[in-house]
Amino acid sequence: MWRRRLGALLLRSPPSSSSTAASSLQHRRHHLLPTQEPLALNRLARLFTSQAGSDGDGGHSQKPFIAFVLGGPGSGKGTQCTKIASDFGFAHLSAGDLLRHEIASGSEKGELILDIIKQGRIVPSEITVELIRKAMEMSNANKVLIDGFPRCEENRVAFERIVGTEPDIVIFFDCPEDEMVKRLLGRNQGRVDDNIETIKKRLKVFESLNIPVVDYYSSRGKVHKINATGTADEIFEAVRRIFSSLRF
Numbered sequence: 001m002w003r004r005r006l007g008a009l010l011l012r013s014p015p016s017s018s019s020t021a022a023s024s025l026q027h028r029r030h031h032l033l034p035t036q037e038p039l040a041l042n043r044l045a046r047l048f049t050s051q052a053g054s055d056g057d058g059g060h061s062q063k064p065f066i067a068f069v070l071g072g073p074g075s076g077k078g079t080q081c082t083k084i085a086s087d088f089g090f091a092h093l094s095a096g097d098l099l100r101h102e103i104a105s106g107s108e109k110g111e112l113i114l115d116i117i118k119q120g121r122i123v124p125s126e127i128t129v130e131l132i133r134k135a136m137e138m139s140n141a142n143k144v145l146i147d148g149f150p151r152c153e154e155n156r157v158a159f160e161r162i163v164g165t166e167p168d169i170v171i172f173f174d175c176p177e178d179e180m181v182k183r184l185l186g187r188n189q190g191r192v193d194d195n196i197e198t199i200k201k202r203l204k205v206f207e208s209l210n211i212p213v214v215d216y217y218s219s220r221g222k223v224h225k226i227n228a229t230g231t232a233d234e235i236f237e238a239v240r241r242i243f244s245s246l247r248f
């Protein structure tokens with residue numbers, strides 16, 4: 001799909017500011033986004049308009065370098081992806097942010113997604129992969145971080161089928177449960193799933209469905225496991241060593 005030029009064409013017509021403002025209001029109504037940090041929409045807007053990682057010729061003809069970024073809820077995936085994007089020029093696509101953006105659009109699909117996220121369950125793969133596929137195409141980037149995906153075997157298989165490729169590497173942030181719970185309860189961004197009942201369910205889903213995906217990629221020699229305790233800067237030093245050694 002990266003051979004198509006659709007992404008480059010769409011980059012010329014980013015979403016209008018009025019539709020962005022309407023979405024933002026809907027986000028607040030659902031308490032999905034922090035009132036003090038409208039980051040998901042800003043990040044998505046950047047995604048749709050920036051040239052992060054593109055080759056500068058208005059479109060690239062090669063498969064992008066893809067890094068899946070995994071780890072339990074609150075392990076610091078988003079925090080570290082922001083740093084990787086800034087230091088290594090990757091486009092940052094967060095599966096969770098794309099799903100929250102779909103909820104904010106007010107679509108029927110968004111209502112289903114909201115219900116699933118509140119329950120700490122996983123959204124049907126077709127929906128998530130289609131959002132990721134479109135975002136990859138629109139970003140037109142040649143280096144992409146896909147944050148929080150794949151969350152289960154069904155996600156992984158759907159990505160291979162719909163996008164037609166595999167990740168080049170998988171980053172796995174390994175963090176103790178009590179630390180993840182502490183971070184999530186302190187996140188204070190108004191997310192509907194940052195409450196202890198939903199967190200317990202997300203942790204169970206992580207153990208039962210996501211760890212097997214990490215094991216699958218480990219058996220294929222693709223996983224870089226990082227100790228996700230310590231400060232964000234300390235963890236990023238380990239991340240930096242990995243990305244510095246890669247050939248994109």
Ligand SMILES: Nc1ncnc2c1ncn2[C@@H]1O[C@H](COP(=O)(O)OP(=O)(O)OP(=O)(O)O)[C@@H](O)[C@H]1O
Pocket residue numbers: 071072073074075076077078079080096148183184186187188228229230231232233235
């Ligand atoms: N190393 C760290 N030490 C302490 N707090 C951290 C660290 N890294 C991130 N945090 C904080 O922990 C919270 C969760 O981090 P983050 O949102 O990056 O996690 P995540 O893995 O993306 O979670 P989720 O899967 O729920 O999206 C945030 O409030 C963040 O500021």
Ligand SMILES: Nc1ccn([C@H]2C[C@H](O)[C@@H](COP(=O)(O)O)O2)c(=O)n1
Pocket residue numbers: 073095096097099117120121122123124128147148149150151155193202
């Ligand atoms: N591949 C994915 C990614 C996310 N979701 C849903 C379920 C998660 O609890 C929620 C939040 O994601 P996060 O921001 O924590 O990465 O979104 C999913 O169903 N499938």
Ligand SMILES: [Mg+2]
Pocket residue numbers: 077078094096148
């Ligand atoms: Mg996150």
